Amino acid sequence: MSPEKQLTDVLRDWSEVFMRRSMTDFKRFMTETGLSFPQMSVLMRLFHSHHCSVSDVGTQLGVSNAAASQLVHGLVQMGYVEREEDPHDRRAKRLSLTPAGRVLIEQGIDARSRWLEGLAEALTPEQQQMIITALTLLTKAARATGR
Amino acid sequence: MSPEKQLTDVLRDWSEVFMRRSMTDFKRFMTETGLSFPQMSVLMRLFHSHHCSVSDVGTQLGVSNAAASQLVHGLVQMGYVEREEDPHDRRAKRLSLTPAGRVLIEQGIDARSRWLEGLAEALTPEQQQMIITALTLLTKAARATGR
DNA sequence: GATATTTGTTAAGCGAGCTTAATTATATAC
DNA sequence: GTATATAATTAAGCTCGCTTAACAAATATC
Secondary structure, three states: HHHHHHHHHHHHHHHHHHHHHHHHHHHHHHHHHOOOHHHHHHHHHHHHOOOEEEHHHHHHHOOOOHHHHHHHHHHHHHHEEEEEEEOOOOOOOOEEEEHHHHHHHHHHHHHHHHHHHHHHHHOOOOHHHHHHHHHHHHHHHHHOOOO | OOHHHHHHHHHHHHHHHHHHHHHHHHHHHHHHHHHOHHHHHHHHHHHHHHOOOOHHHHHOOOOOOOHHHHHHHHHHHHHHEEEEEEEOOOEEEOOOEOOEEEEEHHHHHHHHHHHHHHHHOOOOOOHHHHHHHHHHHHHHHOOOOOO
């Protein structure tokens, strides 16, 4: 079997295990927090890029401005998001997470990290070292093809 | 930095890139096919495990039997799923994909494979070999902690 | 300075998917 | 054989998130 084929197969196996686990965890997280998928998407977006506008959110989620506005409204009511006027353009609002919103998303990230740490512990130092090198390469390649 | 910490960081980076790409692709696939997330979940479930029942589907999706039945009904109407009586228990239905349903999911898998192949091509044979070894270890570890 | 465009919000309405409750048919327990 | 439990379906009703359309306010354009 060619190395390319072999690598594709191995990647597919990994995807399957990884995705299944990620989806399960994510679903549990949504249930625990009582938040929907669109709501989570907004919060995660704000977690990674601060100070974006309502239209930015809509564009990123692939929905209308009206939908984005409604979604944000709900999250403001829940105390996870705050809106402030953009000083440079008073039509626009700059959105950001409240401390509560930030804590919420960090909890989700921590849960994932704990799983990844458990994974690391199951391996010998030599294996860990090799995986670090391998995944660094892979991540770089993925970022390069990713656009 | 300790190797464990380093590995966790690298894994987190890789996860992020991988998840972002996977989600984007999946969303596009749903748009193209006009199918919803629950519908996709059912089809993928049937793709991987043949001949499961309506209640199986409901349990796996975390919804009631009634919801599962409605979901399946829609997919039968669309020609992606077929129901047949279980010969051992005539109350139950054995669900399976029609050829059209199978082709649909295979298209999704192929799209993903093409990305993975592109990834492989960007790497030297030595790098590929190392990544194969690394991912095999990682997948095994993930399967072990995954339950 | 008048007009057009952009940003965000609100209202009304629609469809998807979920729930519970009722129904039918089959299987199991006693 | 009768009673109970299980598998699937259907009906009715609810919530959510989406859409379009109408609107207000600020900015861009000419």
